[in-house]
Amino acid sequence: MVKKPKTKKHGLVRKLIKHPHEPEKAEISISGADDLYREIRIENTLENEEGQKVKLKQGAPVEVIVEAEDKDTTVKSD
Secondary structure (H helix, E strand, C coil): CCCCCEEEEEEEEEEEEEECCCEEEEEEEEECCCHHHHHEEEEEEECCCCCCCCCCCCCCCEEEEEEHHHHHHHCCCC
């Protein structure tokens, strides 16, 4: 199995957002992100190891992982 380039950021579920005609959303604050882009909202549906649907709790620590195919990255020169 080939490993993809990736980065991992820590986050925290700040609040759960419920709308009458939409799935529940989890608002996640990401540590280390720019101020204007610190929060993301995702559908609050995950799957555990047994394949059961679960959801995040408010205040839960999470990890946000961004990964890409090797062909879609370039070497960073500092």
